[in-house]
Amino acid sequence: MNFDASDDYLVHRDRAELSQPSASDAAPVLQATGICRRFGFTQALQNASLTLQAGEVHILLGENGAGKSTLAKIMAGVYRPDAGTLSVNGQPVIISSVKMARQLGIATVFQELSLATHLSVVDNLFLGCEAGRHSFTWLNRSRERTLARQVLEELDIDIPLHLPVTALAIAEKQMLEIAKALLRQPRILIMDEPTSTLTEREKTRLFKIVQTLQSKGVGILYVTHHLPEVFELGTRVSAMLDGSIHHTIAVTDTLTEATLLEMLTGRRISIDMTRPAQPNTQPIFVVEDLHAPGCAGVNLHITSGEIVGIYGVVGCGRESLGRAIAGLIQPTRGTMTLLGQDYAPRHPQQAQSRGVGYMPMDRKEAGILAERSVQENLNLSNLNAFTRLGLLSDRQERTATIQQLNRLRVRYSAPDAPITRLSGGNQQKVLFGRAIVRAPRLLVMEDPTAGIDMGAKLELHRQMQELAERGTSILLLSSDLPETLMLCNRVYSIYAGKIVDELMNPNLQDEERILAAVLGRQTNV
Amino acid sequence: MKREQKYRQIVRNQSLLSRLRIGQFVLPLFILCLAIATGLIEPRFWSNENLLNLSRQLATLMILAVGQTLAVISGGLDLSMTAALALSGVYGVLVMNKLGLAIGILTMILTGVIFGLVNGLIITLFRVSPFIVTLGTASIGRGLALIATAGLPLYDVPSSFSDRFGYGMFAGIPSPALIALLTLVAGHVLLRHTVFGRYVYAIGSNARAALNSGVNVQLQTLLVYVLTGTTAGIAAIVLTAWVSAAQPLAASGLELQAIASVVVGGVALTGGVGSMLNTFYGVLILGMLSNSLNMIGVSSFMQTLVIGIVIVAAVVLDRIRQRHSL
Numbered sequence: 071m072n073f074d075a076s077d078d079y080l081v082h083r084d085r086a087e088l089s090q091p092s093a094s095d096a097a098p099v100l101q102a103t104g105i106c107r108r109f110g111f112t113q114a115l116q117n118a119s120l121t122l123q124a125g126e127v128h129i130l131l132g133e134n135g136a137g138k139s140t141l142a143k144i145m146a147g148v149y150r151p152d153a154g155t156l157s158v159n160g161q162p163v164i165i166s167s168v169k170m171a172r173q174l175g176i177a178t179v180f181q182e183l184s185l186a187t188h189l190s191v192v193d194n195l196f197l198g199c200e201a202g203r204h205s206f207t208w209l210n211r212s213r214e215r216t217l218a219r220q221v222l223e224e225l226d227i228d229i230p231l232h233l234p235v236t237a238l239a240i241a242e243k244q245m246l247e248i249a250k251a252l253l254r255q256p257r258i259l260i261m262d263e264p265t266s267t268l269t270e271r272e273k274t275r276l277f278k279i280v281q282t283l284q285s286k287g288v289g290i291l292y293v294t295h296h297l298p299e300v301f302e303l304g305t306r307v308s309a310m311l312d313g314s315i316h317h318t319i320a321v322t323d324t325l326t327e328a329t330l331l332e333m334l335t336g337r338r339i340s341i342d343m344t345r346p347a348q349p350n351t352q353p354i355f356v357v358e359d360l361h362a363p364g365c366a367g368v369n370l371h372i373t374s375g376e377i378v379g380i381y382g383v384v385g386c387g388r389e390s391l392g393r394a395i396a397g398l399i400q401p402t403r404g405t406m407t408l409l410g411q412d413y414a415p416r417h418p419q420q421a422q423s424r425g426v427g428y429m430p431m432d433r434k435e436a437g438i439l440a441e442r443s444v445q446e447n448l449n450l451s452n453l454n455a456f457t458r459l460g461l462l463s464d465r466q467e468r469t470a471t472i473q474q475l476n477r478l479r480v481r482y483s484a485p486d487a488p489i490t491r492l493s494g495g496n497q498q499k500v501l502f503g504r505a506i507v508r509a510p511r512l513l514v515m516e517d518p519t520a521g522i523d524m525g526a527k528l529e530l531h532r533q534m535q536e537l538a539e540r541g542t543s544i545l546l547l548s549s550d551l552p553e554t555l556m557l558c559n560r561v562y563s564i565y566a567g568k569i570v571d572e573l574m575n576p577n578l579q580d581e582e583r584i585l586a587a588v589l590g591r592q593t594n595v
Numbered sequence: 596m597k598r599e600q601k602y603r604q605i606v607r608n609q610s611l612l613s614r615l616r617i618g619q620f621v622l623p624l625f626i627l628c629l630a631i632a633t634g635l636i637e638p639r640f641w642s643n644e645n646l647l648n649l650s651r652q653l654a655t656l657m658i659l660a661v662g663q664t665l666a667v668i669s670g671g672l673d674l675s676m677t678a679a680l681a682l683s684g685v686y687g688v689l690v691m692n693k694l695g696l697a698i699g700i701l702t703m704i705l706t707g708v709i710f711g712l713v714n715g716l717i718i719t720l721f722r723v724s725p726f727i728v729t730l731g732t733a734s735i736g737r738g739l740a741l742i743a744t745a746g747l748p749l750y751d752v753p754s755s756f757s758d759r760f761g762y763g764m765f766a767g768i769p770s771p772a773l774i775a776l777l778t779l780v781a782g783h784v785l786l787r788h789t790v791f792g793r794y795v796y797a798i799g800s801n802a803r804a805a806l807n808s809g810v811n812v813q814l815q816t817l818l819v820y821v822l823t824g825t826t827a828g829i830a831a832i833v834l835t836a837w838v839s840a841a842q843p844l845a846a847s848g849l850e851l852q853a854i855a856s857v858v859v860g861g862v863a864l865t866g867g868v869g870s871m872l873n874t875f876y877g878v879l880i881l882g883m884l885s886n887s888l889n890m891i892g893v894s895s896f897m898q899t900l901v902i903g904i905v906i907v908a909a910v911v912l913d914r915i916r917q918r919h920s921l
Contacts, residue, residue: 418808
């Protein structure tokens with residue numbers, strides 16, 4: 071409910087020695103001051119300030135959910151800030167739409183691809199800025215094609231202009247997205263994790279383009295969580311933590327990855343969480359050499375009553391691993407073993423009947439039935455418990471529901487009130503109840519506390535620990551590193567579809583090691 | 596324990612409140628006003644004869660609407676229901692004349708079931724939109740019916756069949772109306788009191804969430820279309836008996852009226868919301884409206900216009916109401 075509670079949870083340590091933004095005389099091409107933005111219960115940005123000079127590549131680093139993308143989207147006119155000011159070339163501006171951002175010379179390459187998949191390459195390049203401005207002006211096809219060919223050549227991409235975007239590979243789409251931004255000849259270019267889907271070859275090309283633009287005086291804000299890119303491209307680098315930018319420093323020869331990692335972490339003091347004693351060592355669930363889209367040979371095991379975390383950045387294969395265990399996708403290779411028996415669910419229903427519960431990420435899209443009641447949402451996986459002669463027993467279901475909601479400490483008005491009347495945290499508790507109602511042996515949880523308030527988050531953590539104490543093994547796929555470190559008996563780091571590190575009894579001091587692993591740095595461990 | 600009692604109390608109050616919500620009174624009130632107004636202008640509206648006639652007229656639409664409600668709540672649609680009806684009627688009468696009444700009736704229902712099964716299999720196995728699939732199978736069904744009868748209506752319906760199911764009375768209720776009511780009640784029980792019904796709501800509300808929660812979305816969706824086909828088969832019995840003919844082009848356009856009455860009753864086309872009671876009101880409104888306009892002496896051209904306006908108005912009003920309740 072009150073985000074301020076987080077201050078008791080995460081205490082910011084002063085690190086004055088790091089914050090030395092290089093002074094510059096010229097007015098920055100883009101300046102953001104004191105930007106705040108809240109989404110529901112989440113304060114995505116809190117007093118974030120950043121300057122972008124002409125001809126610099128300003129790298130914005132941060133963990134998942136630190137607020138990098140939100141800041142980029144505010145600068146691109148996608149979101150409006152709740153508070154704070156933006157100025158372009160020293161002039162204060164209010165960027166109310168993407169179109170307006172474009173008129174100010176700001177172009178953006180978004181993280182989520184924003185292409186119209188059924189339109190052709192050339193149509194996508196000119197989408198929104200077709201040669202003619204009005205809806206019914208005649209489109210100058212040949213001019214469009216010439217311009218498109220030029221920009222694709224510049225990027226060294228060889229794709230037919232008439233091809234529909236659906237026919238392109240993901241990396242080609244990403245390059246097209248970049249081409250689209252270049253076509254606008256921006257003075258300010260915002261790139262939100264542009265390399266996440268690119269291969270080495272395309273990355274090299276992209277970096278060359280970025281450097282060319284830089285030499286032409288374009289100000290480039292480059293959002294990433296890959297440390298090597300800082301050294302390859304950066305003029306300055308800012309670290310984003312919990313919605314604000316604490317440090318901005320120049321990229322010099324003396325800068326090391328260690329310093330960067332220190333900027334990104336080393337600030338949290340946690341309340342102590344007691345972990346259960348080391349559970350017995352006989353694994354109940356084993357994954358061997360699992361291959362699936364995004365997973366390239368994952369090996370892991372989990373014992374009864376153990377909470378095991380798998381941490382990695384977006385696109386590392388974590389999601390696909392969870393979906394394979396839940397029975398939503400079938401692995402192309404490898405085996406899974408549950409309690410000594412082969413486990414290859416073809417459907418979530420089969421996974422459940424084997425005692426595997428699943429709590430997907432993205433509550434709204436994949437979790438709740440928005441039109442239905444709390445009760446119907448809670449019991450969706452367990453309706454057979456309330457049937458007699460094929461009919462649902464209302465009274466039995468209601469009694470069980472009320473008991474279960476109390477046990478989960480859900481704050482609700484009535485079991486048949488719509489679930490959307492509950493706060494995000496309470497909705498999440500209901501979904502947790504749905505996933506555990508059949509007392510699973512293994513529970514797969516994806517980002518269980520994303521976007522919920524601190525009170526509900528702690529409550530959910532407590533309930534997860536209780537569940538583990540009763541013998542359920544929990545596989546936690548969370549983007550929240552401190553949460554993973556505090557809850558888990560063991561943490562696997564995953565990078566590019568492979569487990570790259572394993573850590574027993576982690577604590578918050580291990581943050582650097584894990585971040586280094588999931589950001590692709592070779593560990594000597 | 597005290598806490599539990601408190602919750603119970605809250606529960607009771609809440610459900611009482613939700614029962615008293617004004618939105619749920621609008622439709623019955625509208626129906627009542629319509630009936631009273633028509634009765635005042637034309638007292639014959641309340642005559643036994645007209646009411647019995649009205650109930651027979653409504654039966655087919657009601658049965659089709661029950662099936663359609665299931666499809667719409669699951670987030671789908673069945674445009675092939677009346678084609679399945681026509682095909683069931685034609686096949687049923689052909690068989691009836693050779694093998695007798697009981698087997699003929701069975702054929703009608705079975706034709707509907709198989710028709711629905713085919714729809715369901717195509718929709719679930721190939722993940723095609725129900726709109727397009729049933730649009731196509733509607734044409735297939737009509738085509739098969741036309742081929743079977745060489746395009747002509749079959750008038751040789753056994754009189755024992757049409758007497759019993761078309762004009763017969765059972766406990767003072769015309770048998771078409773009785774069959775329609777039984778179908779409605781069965782649909783209500785299925786939707787509200789079975790696991791299947793709960794899954795239908797869940798799939799219509801958020802199919803992805805249902806899948807993640809272990810609901811066999813494919814199987815349940817298949818069942819929905821088997822049931823829409825079944826209701827089409829039941830409707831074929833009633834309509835064939837009542838008009839004493841099996842026509843390959845029977846009831847064309849009625850599938851759209853069934854969708855309209857489901858929506859007018861307040862079932863959301865986006866899925867996940869609604870009940871058989873909504874459908875009951877919707878059918879009553881559309882059916883009574885044309886009956887009333889007839890009684891008052893409004894021309895049939897005018898009737899078409901008025902009914903169209905009512906459909907559009909009902910949907911717009913419902914949307915406005917939803918926006919305010921949020």
